[in-house]
Amino acid sequence: MTTVETKATPPLFRMEGVSKRYGGVRALENAELDVEAGHIHAILGENGAGKSTLIKIMAGVVAPDEGRMLLDGRDVVFRSPAAASAAGIACVFQELSLVPDLSVADNIAISNPPCRFGMIDRRAQRALAEEALARAGAEDIHPRAAVKDLPLSRRQMVEIAKALASSPRILILDEATSALTAGDVAKVFAVLKRLRSEGLALLYISHRMHEIAELADTCTVFRNGRNVASFRAGTRTNGEVVEMMIGREYSNVFPPKPQRAPSSKPPVLECRNLGWGDRLRDISLSVGEGEVVGLGGLDGQGQRNLLLALFGVLRGTTGSVLIDGGPVAIGSPAAARSSRSAMALIPEDRKTEGLMLPMTVRENLSFAALDRVSRSGIIDRTAEEQLIDEMVRLLAIKTAGLDVPVGALSGGNQQKVVIAKWLMRKPRIVLLNDPTRGIDVGTKQEMYQLLRRLADAGAAILFYSTDYDELIGCCDRVLVLYDGRIVRELEGRGITEHALIASALNVDSGQEGATA
Amino acid sequence: MSEWRYWLNEQRGTLMGLAIFLLMFTVYIANHPAGLTANVAQTAANKGALFAFVAMAQTLVVITSGIDLSVGMIFVLTNCLASWLVVGEPLPTALGVVAVLVAGMVCGAVNGLLVIYGRLQPIVATIATGAIYFGLALLLRPFPGGSVNEDLADALTGRLFGVIPSSLVLLTAAVLLVWLPFRRSKIGRAAFAAGSSEQAAFMSGMPIRRGKFAAYTLAGLLAAMGGLFLTFFTYTGEAAYASGSGYTLWSIAAVVLGGVSLYGGRGSAIGAIFGAFAARTTGDMLFVFDVDPLWQPLLQGVVLMIAVSIGSLALLRVRNRLDWFL
Numbered sequence: 001m002t003t004v005e006t007k008a009t010p011p012l013f014r015m016e017g018v019s020k021r022y023g024g025v026r027a028l029e030n031a032e033l034d035v036e037a038g039h040i041h042a043i044l045g046e047n048g049a050g051k052s053t054l055i056k057i058m059a060g061v062v063a064p065d066e067g068r069m070l071l072d073g074r075d076v077v078f079r080s081p082a083a084a085s086a087a088g089i090a091c092v093f094q095e096l097s098l099v100p101d102l103s104v105a106d107n108i109a110i111s112n113p114p115c116r117f118g119m120i121d122r123r124a125q126r127a128l129a130e131e132a133l134a135r136a137g138a139e140d141i142h143p144r145a146a147v148k149d150l151p152l153s154r155r156q157m158v159e160i161a162k163a164l165a166s167s168p169r170i171l172i173l174d175e176a177t178s179a180l181t182a183g184d185v186a187k188v189f190a191v192l193k194r195l196r197s198e199g200l201a202l203l204y205i206s207h208r209m210h211e212i213a214e215l216a217d218t219c220t221v222f223r224n225g226r227n228v229a230s231f232r233a234g235t236r237t238n239g240e241v242v243e244m245m246i247g248r249e250y251s252n253v254f255p256p257k258p259q260r261a262p263s264s265k266p267p268v269l270e271c272r273n274l275g276w277g278d279r280l281r282d283i284s285l286s287v288g289e290g291e292v293v294g295l296g297g298l299d300g301q302g303q304r305n306l307l308l309a310l311f312g313v314l315r316g317t318t319g320s321v322l323i324d325g326g327p328v329a330i331g332s333p334a335a336a337r338s339s340r341s342a343m344a345l346i347p348e349d350r351k352t353e354g355l356m357l358p359m360t361v362r363e364n365l366s367f368a369a370l371d372r373v374s375r376s377g378i379i380d381r382t383a384e385e386q387l388i389d390e391m392v393r394l395l396a397i398k399t400a401g402l403d404v405p406v407g408a409l410s411g412g413n414q415q416k417v418v419i420a421k422w423l424m425r426k427p428r429i430v431l432l433n434d435p436t437r438g439i440d441v442g443t444k445q446e447m448y449q450l451l452r453r454l455a456d457a458g459a460a461i462l463f464y465s466t467d468y469d470e471l472i473g474c475c476d477r478v479l480v481l482y483d484g485r486i487v488r489e490l491e492g493r494g495i496t497e498h499a500l501i502a503s504a505l506n507v508d509s510g511q512e513g514a515t516a
Numbered sequence: 517m518s519e520w521r522y523w524l525n526e527q528r529g530t531l532m533g534l535a536i537f538l539l540m541f542t543v544y545i546a547n548h549p550a551g552l553t554a555n556v557a558q559t560a561a562n563k564g565a566l567f568a569f570v571a572m573a574q575t576l577v578v579i580t581s582g583i584d585l586s587v588g589m590i591f592v593l594t595n596c597l598a599s600w601l602v603v604g605e606p607l608p609t610a611l612g613v614v615a616v617l618v619a620g621m622v623c624g625a626v627n628g629l630l631v632i633y634g635r636l637q638p639i640v641a642t643i644a645t646g647a648i649y650f651g652l653a654l655l656l657r658p659f660p661g662g663s664v665n666e667d668l669a670d671a672l673t674g675r676l677f678g679v680i681p682s683s684l685v686l687l688t689a690a691v692l693l694v695w696l697p698f699r700r701s702k703i704g705r706a707a708f709a710a711g712s713s714e715q716a717a718f719m720s721g722m723p724i725r726r727g728k729f730a731a732y733t734l735a736g737l738l739a740a741m742g743g744l745f746l747t748f749f750t751y752t753g754e755a756a757y758a759s760g761s762g763y764t765l766w767s768i769a770a771v772v773l774g775g776v777s778l779y780g781g782r783g784s785a786i787g788a789i790f791g792a793f794a795a796r797t798t799g800d801m802l803f804v805f806d807v808d809p810l811w812q813p814l815l816q817g818v819v820l821m822i823a824v825s826i827g828s829l830a831l832l833r834v835r836n837r838l839d840w841f842l
Contacts, residue, residue, distance in 0.1 A: 061719065080721060081718065081719055083721075099716045099781070101712035101782045102708060110709065118701060119701055120700050122700075144519070144522035
């Protein structure tokens with residue numbers, strides 16, 4: 001990568017009047033985009049604003065209905081992802097494009113493996129993978145590990161390494177940091193800045209404003225399938241940018257937290273000395289009626305397992321769980337959602353744990369609540385209909401109809417369906433596992449309000465998030481986990497970004513944590 | 517995790533298949549009146565090889581997360597074809613062998629085209645083509661008969677240097693010439709990727725269609741190798757419906773025993789060979805224990821069920837129940 005383009009007049013890549021329609025829905029309308037070499041170009045917009053379609057068209061995944069694309073000033077048409085890749089466009093997709101059963105090295109070299117005598121040269125492939133992982137700053141990942149055995153954050157690093165391995169000229173990152181830990185994000189940023197100085201063009205799609213502020217040279221905002229504005233980074237305030245994105249006044253993101261009076265009632269959910277092998281240790285916590293308790297800390301410190309343990313998914317847990325002060329044994333998700341505990345878990349990986357993508361919105365919504373709308377085993381269609389309508393309205397789910405496959409909805413709306421599905425059971429205990437990952441500002445805002453409304457209606461909420469702003473804005477209390485233990489409890493005004501980060505790294509409370 | 521642990525993880529299915537086979541074969545040999553003689557080994561290898569070719573064929577298709585219910589019928593069809601063509605002087609015999617193998621590949625390719633371009637479900641497409649292939653076999657051999665070049669047949673079903681069963685050499689050749697090149701080529705990797713996650717494979721720009729097409733076509737080739745071997749073994753051709761469907765169903769059992777995932781994307785034809793030998797041994801075991809023939813199908817089913825259960829023992833250790841569904 002020593003040849004840097006001489007500054008020619010045409011941009012490296014240009015899109016002119018590109019439109020794409022899915023059925024009656026205009027996903028992209030007359031989009032214009034100039035991508036310069038040696039620039040990081042941020043693309044902003046709500047879910048459904050057309051960003052994903054834009055990227056898919058650039059990456060050769062879908063073909064545009066109208067318009068043209070120029071690379072180096074020459075017209076190009078990508079008939080397949082392979083064609084786009086051959087032209088030097090690599091894409092890190094938000095929904096990972098890794099093949100789960102193949103190894104990390106196989107995946108990194110997937111589009112163009114080194115071959116000898118027509119067969120894949122595994123030694124060369126291994127070297128290539130190691131180099132790519134090192135470039136991405138992910139040397140901790142073993143090239144022989146199967147991708148399906150890796151946690152989400154590692155998979156995302158593999159995805160980035162894979163894109164780098166093809167030595168692209170244009171690198172598109174679609175929410176590429178959404179599952180990463182803070183340490184990884186720093187490494188990835190360093191990599192991206194180096195690539196920029198090497199003359200690559202980078203398209204960066206993210207919902208995290210501070211990431212864009214740190215990285216981007218140019219920003220383009222999309223709304224309703226059109227590009228509404230392009231400007232140099234740093235020339236608009238966050239408030240102005242958000243206004244452009246949602247097209248309305250940017251009001252307070254987080255709903256106000258109510259003053260909580262001390263209650264004599266036993267907590268709705270309590271666990272004592274909960275343990276699971278060496279991955280969860282001695283966890284004691286309680287969540288009262290109407291309370292939103294956050295789980296913080298670095299990714300992968302046991303938060304997810306804690307939620308799964310409470311929800312009856314894990315086997316061989318120790319310690320006790322109490323509901324309304326009485327001990328319960330929750331041995332399965334079915335038991336967890338039964339009327340006694342009325343628990344709901346909003347999972348992190350909506351594609352595999354939360355939704356059945358090929359089935360319709362209606363079917364997905366009613367699954368968890370079938371017993372509420374059926375009488376002696378027969379589904380009461382009218383009752384089902386009413387309940388579903390109520391949920392679609394409550395959560396403002398944008399869908400062409402109830403009989404559309406969930407897979408056709410945008411990411412934010414899919415997540416709303418997951419949440420609606422569980423709300424239909426009127427749960428008293430709501431466990432959320434990073435529910436806003438990769439979701440736009442508008443939808444996030446709706447979710448925060450929903451959380452608070454649920455709490456006000458008496459639900460007990462346990463909320464894991466990798467976004468510190470959310471923990472600060474939404475939670476009455478935050479428990480910070482480190483290495484499977486609760487190392488710190490923050491409350492009220494004590495929930496600050498500084499306190500969260502310090503305790504997540506376990507820097508100021510190591511002693512306490514060890515003796516707890 | 518050190519290097520060998522990764523290797524173990526990759527080979528777990530194959531090793532499990534090997535272990536199950538060794539276990540059953542040891543029980544079988546220990547109770548065999550003659551013990552492990554060259555003769556006993558040769559017979560076991562020949563019978564096992566028939567299964568193994570068909571199981572290898574099934575593996576290729578299962579890896580793409582498809583299923584081929586016509587493998588047994590390709591096996592029968594090529595058997596009937598061979599009983600016409602693989603005769604006479606060395607040259608016509610050789611041409612006959614090539615023709616039979618090509619016929620098998622054509623059958624496999626038709627399956628592939630229907631599934632890939634016809635967008636038919638593999639299970640339905642291959643039920644239909646299987647019936648057609650059997651129909652052709654019946655037209656070729658309305659009654660059992662025909663012949664085969666007996667010199668070649670005896671050489672290939674006999675022993676090499678007096679000890680090594682030739683059939684094992686043939687299987688090894690099939691592994692080296694068909695399976696390994698497939699597994700290590702770009703096309704083969706596309707087949708694996710398509711079976712594991714077709715969407716991810718597409719996004720990564722892999723040649724999914726060519727990968728699947730290669731898998732189905734090579735499956736036809738391997739089934740034809742099995743059909744040829746059957747002809748060498750029996751000296752005749754016979755359009756036996758029960759035999760065709762039996763081989764099809766047992767090939768699926770063998771594939772599972774050999775650690776190939778029915779969800780696609782994972783597994784090895786070498787594992788399937790072990791699986792096939794293990795499946796074969798379930799039948800022979802009942803013979804050494806002198807079981808009443810009336811009881812044989814029932815007991816064979818029970819033994820098979822136990823063998824498959826051993827393979828899934830790993831699931832009992834799972835502590836996060838979500839892992840069950842991976």
